[in-house]
Amino acid sequence: MGRTLLEVKHLKKYFNVPAGVLHAVDDVSFTIEEGKTLGIVGESGCGKSTTGRAILRLIEPTSGEVIFNGIDVAKLNKKEMREMRKEMQLIFQDPFSSLNPRKTVAETIEEPLILSKMIPDKEKRFIRVLELMDRVGLAERLVNTYPHELDGGRRQRIGIARALALDPKFIVCDEPVSALDVSIQAQILNLMKKIQKEMGITYIFITHDLSVVNHFSDDIAVMYLGRLVEKAPAEELFQSPLHPYTKALLSAIPVPRIHNRPERMLLKGEITSPVNPKPICRFANRCSLAKEICSSEEPELLEVSPGHFVACHCCK
Template identity: 55%
Template sequence: MNEEKTLQVRNLKKHFNLGKDRILKAVDGLNFDIYKGETFGLVGESGCGKSTAGRTIMNLYKRTDGQVLFNDKDVHHLSDEENFKLKRQMQMIFQDPYASLNPRSTVADIISEPMIIHKLYKTEKERMARVYELLEEVGLNRDHANRYPHEFSGGQRQRIGIARALALDPDLIIADEPISALDVSVQAQVVNLLERLQEDKGLTYLFIAHDLSMVQHISDRIGVMYLGHMVELTSSEQLYDKPLHPYTQALLSAIPIPDPDVEDSREQVIIEGEIPSPIDPPSGCVFRTRCPLAMEACAEVKPVWQEVEKDHFVACHLYNDDIEDKTPIKGQPNLITN
C-alpha cells in the first residue's frame, strides 16, 4: 500500500443544534486515514452518519470539532483562494442521480460548468472536446452531450455525475452511496467503471455505502460506523474473514450467500431493537442497547479505539484487557442457527 496519506480525519464531529437544548450528534469522533490510490469503504446502517461524515470532509458542512487534513492542509482552515483550489482536488458523486443533475441543463452544460468556474480552458471548443472525452471515458458518447437528464436511465445519469466529478481532474472523489438508487445489474457496471477510472487515473476514493457485499468488492480497507462512531476498521479481507465487533458480525451475517448448504448451516447474529436517537445516545458504548454480548461495563465506560491486531482497529470492551467480568448481562449471545 502507498504510505502517502491523501486524507487524515482526526476526532471529526458534526453536531446539529435543533433548538431547545437538543443536539443531534450525527458524527461524534471519527478517526481514519485514506492513502493515495486506495479505496476506503465507509459502511453502516442508514442514519449512522456516514453521508454526513462525507459532506463534512468535503466542507459542505462546517465541522463541530476535529480536523480534516487533505494533502496535509486543514480543509476547515483555508483562505477563500485555497478553498477554491481545494474544490478542484476533491470532488463528490452524489447518491441520487435523479436529483443531483440540473433538469434544465444539457449534459454538456452540466459537465462543462466546473471547467468554466475554474477557468480551465480558453475556448468553448477546447471545453467541448474535454466534455466529449469525459463522456467516452464513462461509457457514453458525444451524441449524448446535447440531451437533458430526463432522457437517460438511472445508470446513465450516474455516469454523467461521474463525468462531472472527473471534469477537474481531482485527486480524491467522495462517492456518497453512488449505486444505492440503481438496479443491481447497473450497480455492477458503475462499480466496474469506478475501478477502471481509478486504475487509469490513480484516483483515491472514499466509498460510502450500506451494501457490504459491494463494498467488499471495491474497497481496500473498510471502516464500520454506528450512531456517529467508528466501531471497526481494517482491510477488506480481514473484515470479512475475521470481524471483531458484534455489530460488524451482525451486518456480515445478514449478507445472503449464494450456496444453500452454507446459507442453511451458518450462524446468524440477530440485532434486536431500534437504532437509538443520535439526540440522546446511550451512555458508554452506543451499541450496547442492541448488542447480544453487552456487559455491565458497556453502560458505564466508552470503549477505547485500539489496534487489536496489526492494522485491525476496534472499539469494543470484549478486547479490553482491563475489563475482567465479560459476562453478557442478557445471558447467552443471541445467536440463531438455521
C-alpha cells in the same frame, strides 16, 4: 505502505435539534493512502454521508481536522476552499436529482470547467467534455440530450464525468450505485475501478451494501450512531470481524444457497438516542456480549492487530 493522502482527526458534526444536540458524527478518525478506497458502511442514520460531506466541507464540521495532502481543509477560507475543491469532488447518490434537468449532458459536464476558469477557450472546453464523455462510456451523440431522456446508468456516468472534469485526486462516492439496477451497478463499479487505476484517484465509498463494498474497497470502516466501531482491510474484516455490530451486518448478507447457510444474528433491544448521548457504548443496548463497563464507559478505537481497529470492551 503508500503515501497518506487524507487524514481525518477527531471529526465531529453536531446539529442543534429541539430535544438537544444530535451527535451525527462523533470523534471519527482514519487515514487513507493515495490511490486506495476506504469503504464506509453502516445502517441508515449512522453518519456515513454526513462524514463524507463534512470532509468536503459541504457542511461545516463542528470540530476536528481534515488534513488533505498536508493541508488542514477545515482551516481554509472561502477562496482557498474554492481552489481546494478542484482536488476534492463528490459523486451523488441519486443520478437524477443531482443533475440540472435544464442542462444538456455537455452543459452539465462543462459547468465545473466554466466555474473554475480552468479552460477559458470554448472550443477547448468542448474537446475536454468529449474526452470526459469517452472516458465514462457516454456516446458522443448524447451531447445535446437532457437527463430525463437517459436511463439511470447513463445519468450516473454524467455525474462521474462532472466529478472528473477538474482532474481531482480524491472523490467521495455517496452511495453511487444504490439507486441503480443490479446489472447497471456492476458496470458503474467496474468503470470507477478502471478510472481509479488510470488516474490514481483516492475514493471514500459510502454504502449500506456490504457485498458491494467488499469487492470495491481496500479498507472498510464500520459506523454506528456517529462513531467508528471497527476499521480493517476488507478481506480481514470479512474473514475475522471483531465487533458484534460488524458480525451482525455481515450475517445479513444474502447467501445464494439453501443448505448450510450461516446463522443470521438478529439485533434486539432499543437503539440508543444520538441526541445528548451519554459517554457509554452506544451499541450496548443491542449487544448480547455487553458487560457492566459497557454501560459506564465509552470504548476507544484501538489497534488490535496491524491495520485492524475496534472500539469494543468485549471483543479484544
